[in-house]
Amino acid sequence: MAKKQLVRVKVNGHERQAEVEPRLLLVHFIREVLGLRGTHVGCDTSHCGACTVVLDGKTVKSCTMFAPQADGCELLTVEGLMRNGTLHPLQEGFKEEHGLQCGFCTPGMLMSSYVLLQKNKKPTEEDIRWGISGNLCRCTGYQNIVKAVLYAAAKMGGGAK
Amino acid sequence: MIHPTTPEVGGMGHSIKRKEDLRFIQGKGNYVDDVHLPDMVYGHMVRSPYAHARLKSINTEKAKAHPGVLAIITGEDLAKANLAWMPTLYFDKQMVLATGKVLFQSQEVAFVVAEDRYTAADAAELVDVEYEELPVLVDPHKATDPTSPILREDREEKSNHIFHWEVGDKAATDKAFQDAAVKANVHAIFQRCHPAPLETCGCVADFNRATGRLTVYLTSQAPHAHRTLFALVGGIPENNIRVISPDIGGGFGNKVPIYPGYVCSVVASLTLGRPVKWIETRSENLQSTGFARDYHMTAELAADKDGKIQALRVKTLADHGAFNAAAQPTKFPAGLFSICTGAYDYPNAFCEVDGVYTNKAPGGIAYRCSFRVTEAAYLIERAVDVLARELKVDPVELREKNFIRPEQFPYKSPLGWSFDSGNYQAAMDLALKKVGYAELRKEQEEKRKKGELMGIGVSSFVEIVGAGPAHTFDIVGIKMFDSAEIRVHPTGKAICRMGTKSQGQGHETTYAQIVAQELGIPAADVLVEEGDTDTAPYGLGTYASRSTPVSGAATAVAARKIREKAKKIAAHLLECGEEDLEWEPGKFFVKGAPSKAKTIQEIAFAAYTNLPQGMEAGLEAVDYYDPPNLTFPFGTYICVVDIDKGTGEVKVRRFVAVDDCGNVINPMIVDGQIHGGLTEGLAIAFMQQIDYDENGNVQGGSFMDYLLPTAVETPNWETDKTCTPSPHHPLGAKGVGESPNVGSPAAFVNAVVDALAHLGVRHIDMPVTPWKVWTILKEKGVVS
Numbered sequence: 001m002a003k004k005q006l007v008r009v010k011v012n013g014h015e016r017q018a019e020v021e022p023r024l025l026l027v028h029f030i031r032e033v034l035g036l037r038g039t040h041v042g043c044d045t046s047h048c049g050a051c052t053v054v055l056d057g058k059t060v061k062s063c064t065m066f067a068p069q070a071d072g073c074e075l076l077t078v079e080g081l082m083r084n085g086t087l088h089p090l091q092e093g094f095k096e097e098h099g100l101q102c103g104f105c106t107p108g109m110l111m112s113s114y115v116l117l118q119k120n121k122k123p124t125e126e127d128i129r130w131g132i133s134g135n136l137c138r139c140t141g142y143q144n145i146v147k148a149v150l151y152a153a154a155k156m157g158g159g160a161k
Numbered sequence: 162m163i164h165p166t167t168p169e170v171g172g173m174g175h176s177i178k179r180k181e182d183l184r185f186i187q188g189k190g191n192y193v194d195d196v197h198l199p200d201m202v203y204g205h206m207v208r209s210p211y212a213h214a215r216l217k218s219i220n221t222e223k224a225k226a227h228p229g230v231l232a233i234i235t236g237e238d239l240a241k242a243n244l245a246w247m248p249t250l251y252f253d254k255q256m257v258l259a260t261g262k263v264l265f266q267s268q269e270v271a272f273v274v275a276e277d278r279y280t281a282a283d284a285a286e287l288v289d290v291e292y293e294e295l296p297v298l299v300d301p302h303k304a305t306d307p308t309s310p311i312l313r314e315d316r317e318e319k320s321n322h323i324f325h326w327e328v329g330d331k332a333a334t335d336k337a338f339q340d341a342a343v344k345a346n347v348h349a350i351f352q353r354c355h356p357a358p359l360e361t362c363g364c365v366a367d368f369n370r371a372t373g374r375l376t377v378y379l380t381s382q383a384p385h386a387h388r389t390l391f392a393l394v395g396g397i398p399e400n401n402i403r404v405i406s407p408d409i410g411g412g413f414g415n416k417v418p419i420y421p422g423y424v425c426s427v428v429a430s431l432t433l434g435r436p437v438k439w440i441e442t443r444s445e446n447l448q449s450t451g452f453a454r455d456y457h458m459t460a461e462l463a464a465d466k467d468g469k470i471q472a473l474r475v476k477t478l479a480d481h482g483a484f485n486a487a488a489q490p491t492k493f494p495a496g497l498f499s500i501c502t503g504a505y506d507y508p509n510a511f512c513e514v515d516g517v518y519t520n521k522a523p524g525g526i527a528y529r530c531s532f533r534v535t536e537a538a539y540l541i542e543r544a545v546d547v548l549a550r551e552l553k554v555d556p557v558e559l560r561e562k563n564f565i566r567p568e569q570f571p572y573k574s575p576l577g578w579s580f581d582s583g584n585y586q587a588a589m590d591l592a593l594k595k596v597g598y599a600e601l602r603k604e605q606e607e608k609r610k611k612g613e614l615m616g617i618g619v620s621s622f623v624e625i626v627g628a629g630p631a632h633t634f635d636i637v638g639i640k641m642f643d644s645a646e647i648r649v650h651p652t653g654k655a656i657c658r659m660g661t662k663s664q665g666q667g668h669e670t671t672y673a674q675i676v677a678q679e680l681g682i683p684a685a686d687v688l689v690e691e692g693d694t695d696t697a698p699y700g701l702g703t704y705a706s707r708s709t710p711v712s713g714a715a716t717a718v719a720a721r722k723i724r725e726k727a728k729k730i731a732a733h734l735l736e737c738g739e740e741d742l743e744w745e746p747g748k749f750f751v752k753g754a755p756s757k758a759k760t761i762q763e764i765a766f767a768a769y770t771n772l773p774q775g776m777e778a779g780l781e782a783v784d785y786y787d788p789p790n791l792t793f794p795f796g797t798y799i800c801v802v803d804i805d806k807g808t809g810e811v812k813v814r815r816f817v818a819v820d821d822c823g824n825v826i827n828p829m830i831v832d833g834q835i836h837g838g839l840t841e842g843l844a845i846a847f848m849q850q851i852d853y854d855e856n857g858n859v860q861g862g863s864f865m866d867y868l869l870p871t872a873v874e875t876p877n878w879e880t881d882k883t884c885t886p887s888p889h890h891p892l893g894a895k896g897v898g899e900s901p902n903v904g905s906p907a908a909f910v911n912a913v914v915d916a917l918a919h920l921g922v923r924h925i926d927m928p929v930t931p932w933k934v935w936t937i938l939k940e941k942g943v944v945s
Contacts, residue, residue, distance in 0.1 A: 021279070023279070024279075028278070031194075036188070037188070037194075037195040037197075038187070038188015038189065038190075039188070040192070040194075040359075040360070040410070041194070042359045042360065042361070042410075042443065043442075043443035043863070043864045044442045044443045044444055044863065045443065045444075045863050045864045045865050047864035047865070047869075048359060048443070048864060050359060077188065078186075078187065078188035079187070079188045079189075081187075082187060087186065087187075091186040091187065094182065094186050095178055095179070095182040095183070095186055096178065098178075098179065098829050098830070098832075098833045100182060100185055100186065101411075101665035101666070101667065101833060101837060102358070102359065102360070102408075102409065102410045102411040102664055102665025103181070103182075103184075103185030103186075103190050103408065103410070103665065104190075104192065104358075104359040104360045104410030104411060105359050106185050106186060107188045110186065128872070129871075129872040129873050129875075130872075130873060132871075132872050133871040133872055133873045134871075135871075135872075136359060136864075136869050136871065137359070137872075138356075138357065138358055138359045138411045138413070138837070138841070138869070139359075139411055139665045139833075139837045140833060140836060140837050140840075141836030141837045141838075141839060141840035141875055141878060142836075142840070142871075142872035142875050143836045143875075143877055143878060144833060144836065145872070146872065
């Protein structure tokens with residue numbers, strides 16, 4: 001076994017660190033070392049996007065990175081979306097617009113949508129469809145997810161173009 | 162007639178927001194891989210690279226010596242405990258871990274247990290298995306050739322033929338064909354595909370040596386049935402087994418069977434006395450767990466010259482893979498395939514199905530449908546379109562001419578089903594109006610003149626869901642009732658426990674709405690709990706759209722039992738006779754004096770504090786509901802496609818879905834179910850296929866090449882509904898979750914074929930890929 005490496009991250013505003021095997025995938029670091037199990041694993045080829053988190057402001061599929069590659073980075077996971085006990089407008093939108101069924105893709109969807117709305121405050125439906133095209137959902141047919149993101153955009157002061 | 166309730170109560174028909182969402186949107190769901198127990202260890206499966214090979218030897222020495230490895234289990238080890246094989250859900254058996262030989266690629270060969278996930282995977286690489294390759298049988302049509310290898314040497318019958326099943330009147334049907342003015346036939350393959358829920362299968366088996374109890378956290382659509390099977394197969398007393406289905410990340414039929422990984426995890430936990438977690442990878446999920454379909458079907462229709470259908474004849478070859486692990490509880494080897502007569506009224510039908518073994522993964526599960534209903538609906542809806550071409554009439558006109566009429570219900574189908582209710586013309590009318598059918602046909606004509614390819618596809622499907630009447634359906638002999646148990650607390654709040662298990666369908670909300678409807682207790686005050694066999698009443702689980710038809714009915718009946726007792730208490734409190742009382746959701750009041758009333762909350766309190774003399778305390782009821790019949794949801798779907806001649810790409814321009822599932826519990830949730838099912842139908846029609854090369858190597862064994870639609874390929878669905886209540890369901894409801902997946906594949910394919918019909922195209926097999934379409938365009942000289 002290779003020598004363990006120290007990984008220091010700021011996750012959802014909190015400094016965390018741990019010594020891990022260099023080959024440990026970031027998603028397993030998040031789930032099993034940090035204990036944040038809202039981030040899911042749905043495939044083994046980086047297609048499904050269930051493991052999407054925000055790393056230094058960009059979405060990343062956390063199964064495509066080793067934990068040591070995230071050393072010194074800032075991470076946002078689904079657990080960090082709520083502020084002061086209030087749901088993020090995206091979380092609210094997913095609930096109001098029935099944007100989830102089994103809930104397994106939801107954390108990844110939320111994180112991709114979060115970054116989309118950071119970059120594009122007034123997304124069109126098509127912008128949203130492309131924005132979440134790295135995330136697979138088997139339950140909803142995406143239609144209500146699109147509505148949920150539009151709901152959040154409107155609530156955050158943007159709204160459709 | 163459903164008594165209206167206020168939005169605050171949230172009974173039937175209210176689109177209340179889902180109660181389960183709060184935990185999921187915060188990342189606080191509890192899926193099986195989130196279960197984390199002290200001292201937990203991990204399992205990893207060693208799998209066969211060959212589709213058919215003799216096992217010469219398995220050397221586990223190196224793997225055993227790997228630091229962190231705790232145990233390695235092989236088929237020989239399991240054989241000592243008589244566990245090398247397990248029964249499937251359909252009169253066959255399946256290897257847990259291979260002994261003697263392997264029969265499909267990725268078959269389970271050994272199970273490695275180690276302190277952590279990575280170590281287990283490392284050690285699996287060190288297990289040295291020596292194979293001797295055997296001739297491979299891939300093509301089901303060659304299964305009974307004398308030159309083909311016999312796959313199942315364990316069976317007495319030395320043949321790859323599993324069953325022949327037939328239903329209907331062969332002689333009368335043959336005669337109708339002899340006399341028919343017009344005949345049409347289609348050979349359609351419903352390709353092998355996989356449900357691929359976003360969460361794969363997995364478990365945590367936790368045997369506690371101190372108490373002798375085994376707790377299994379399991380991705381199970383049927384936790385009680387699985388507990389009984391563990392008891393029957395493993396010999397563990399059933400009271401010492403607790404199956405917990407935590408949150409499930411989608412099922413679609415994939416999580417009905419018991420898989421070797423579960424059994425190995427249980428054996429490992431029994432051996433080690435520690436919790437063992439096994440979570441399959443996506444590739445393992447696609448390559449080894451329950452595939453669906455793989456039906457090679459021929460349908461022939463006979464009609465008179467006016468287009469009145471006289472007979473249907475169906476011949477089907479079913480590829481069941483290496484073991485017949487069809488997860489279906491009917492008494493018929495091809496499940497409910499005999500629903501293939503469709504929405505049409507004709508006197509004669511004959512259907513025969515032969516099942517065979519091949520060197521492919523086992524399964525035959527009902528992927529988002531009742532058992533083989535999707536295959537049946539696809540076949541008849543394709544065949545009717547082909548007949549319309551033959552007769553040179555519009556496919557809508559032909560359907561309308563042959564629809565079973567509303568006054569014919571209950572309708573006895575020529576293959577023996579009693580359709581409970583329907584109004585097929587109403588759904589068709591609404592769909593035609595919504596899509597603007599006549600204008601679309603004009604547009605198509607214009608486009609054809611310009612050489613543009615546009616198609617309109619119609620599907621008027623009928624489903625058969627809600628297994629089932631106990632006389633026809635069982636799992637290992639256990640009748641297919643389902644259950645609900647409701648307890649009303651002293652403060653008027655309630656808990657409802659079910660024999661079913663949601664995988665995303667929204668049960669925590671919809672069952673609460675049924676209680677709200679029947680008792681007037683606001684849905685917000687009703688906690689719905691499923692999936693823990695220690696607490697929930699026995700049930701057969703959630704699949705085949707049976708939750709609302711069976712457990713939903715049980716919930717209504719249990720609530721009505723509570724209402725009966727509540728009435729006695731109300732009469733006691735109001736000092737009147739029971740016959741003087743009237744009910745409206747939430748209260749009993751004295752006839753003619755509505756102010757003299759007792760609310761359900763007041764009655765609940767009295768049930769614990771102020772009872773009539775001699776009455777037992779408490780306010781609760783349980784019901785085990787055996788439905789008198791299945792429910793028959795239906796609808797009309799119309800799909801409009803445009804085809805890019807340069808690339809062969811099909812673009813779904815519009816898709817109108819009119820569904821009829823009787824009375825609706827939560828319209829928002831029903832709409833969501835339709836969206837999701839249509840998207841899976843789209844995926845099946847255009848993308849999803851598990852194929853095999855001539856050596857039995859699985860193609861489509863990962864998300865690299867098993868294609869699923871993203872938000873970009875998925876169109877906006879236009880949904881609407883008609884309402885024909887089920888006459889026998891206590892709430893007039895029918896199942897709905899699977900209708901869109903059952904009804905839509907034919908609409909997609911019919912649309913593509915319609916776009917190419919003037920070129921002489923009559924059928925294209927799914928998945929309708931751009932390559933297939935482009936190849937046809939090239940053959941027809943449309944593109945060079």
